[in-house]
Amino acid sequence: MWPLFHGRGAPKWQLWLEAVQTAVRIRDVARAAHHHGARLRWFDFDEVKNGVTPSGGEPFLRPLNSVELTKRHALRKLGALRFLALSVANRESLVFLAPETDVDSPVVFAADSALACGGVPGSGRTLALTAPHHGSEANKAAYTTVSRATANVVWVRSDGNYKKRPGPAFLGEKSRVCTLCRGGGASKQTVRLDDTPSGWTLAPGVRGCNCE
Ligand SMILES: [Zn+2]
Numbered sequence: 001m002w003p004l005f006h007g008r009g010a011p012k013w014q015l016w017l018e019a020v021q022t023a024v025r026i027r028d029v030a031r032a033a034h035h036h037g038a039r040l041r042w043f044d045f046d047e048v049k050n051g052v053t054p055s056g057g058e059p060f061l062r063p064l065n066s067v068e069l070t071k072r073h074a075l076r077k078l079g080a081l082r083f084l085a086l087s088v089a090n091r092e093s094l095v096f097l098a099p100e101t102d103v104d105s106p107v108v109f110a111a112d113s114a115l116a117c118g119g120v121p122g123s124g125r126t127l128a129l130t131a132p133h134h135g136s137e138a139n140k141a142a143y144t145t146v147s148r149a150t151a152n153v154v155w156v157r158s159d160g161n162y163k164k165r166p167g168p169a170f171l172g173e174k175s176r177v178c179t180l181c182r183g184g185g186a187s188k189q190t191v192r193l194d195d196t197p198s199g200w201t202l203a204p205g206v207r208g209c210n211c212e
Contacts, residue, residue: 042069045092047115057096064095064108065117090133091116091149100125108146115142120149126199131157131176137167154200156191157209168210176209177202183212 030040041056043066048054083183093111097119100106107127110132121127127150132139135157146153155176159165162182170176180188192203200207 010183040146043067043092043094044069054117054119056074062097062099064097064119065113066094067111072197090114090138093132095119097121105195107200110142112139113142114139115145118149120146122150123152123199125197126152126154126175126201127195128154128200131155131166131170133165134159134162135166135170136164137169138141140169143169143173154198154202156193158191166209170211171211177206178209178211181207181209181211184210186210 006027016136034040043056043063045066047067048065052067054063054066056066056070057063082163090112091114093113094116095111095113095115096109098104098107098109100121100123106121106123106127108120108127108129110130112133114132119131127146129146132142135155138178153164153173153175155173156178157170157176157181159182166182177191177193179191186207189207192206193200194203
């Protein structure tokens with residue numbers, strides 16, 4: 001819960017209110033998923049922050065900065081107040097990797113993380129990553145982390161129409177694509193990538209990023 005009280009200008013009562021509102025929204029999403037028969041899975045960010053190796057998920061989608069909570073964990077950790085400990089801090093966003101296989105090129109789903117977790121795989125094929133927090137400059141560390149891991153990357157950014165996004169770090173990447181570029185008047189597009197033997201490439205007809 002404590003990250004809520006750092007780096008924010010709002011009074012504490014307002015932050016508490018936001019936390020509760022966020023918890024209610026998460027509960028509503030979880031409840032809707034449950035009622036549709038989905039299996040709910042819980043991942044703990046703190047354990048990895050404290051040195052535990054990421055684990056859980058599925059072979060085709062593995063966590064890079066969290067541990068999936070098993071029933072054993074859940075009994076111990078998911079008390080009533082634990083629910084309110086669900087984080088709303090962007091830097092605690094869960095990051096997942098769809099690993100490279102003989103037939104699939106890798107994908108990293110970065111959410112709003114700055115990728116402080118590392119774990120980005122090196123690969124001979126072009127890796128696809130979602131641009132964290134819609135390409136916000138607050139997440140610029142992510143681009144440094146990735147450039148250390150691999151040179152072959154395509155960044156995929158979704159966003160609405162915002163003046164401040166994307167930031168210079170995203171715009172400094174040579175291979176990038178947006179659902180909606182800032183300025184320029186182009187319409188929103190569905191981003192499609194083709195998986196080729198050398199990795200991910202833009203599908204025919206998809207426009208590369210032309211953000212102003
Ligand atoms: Zn763009």
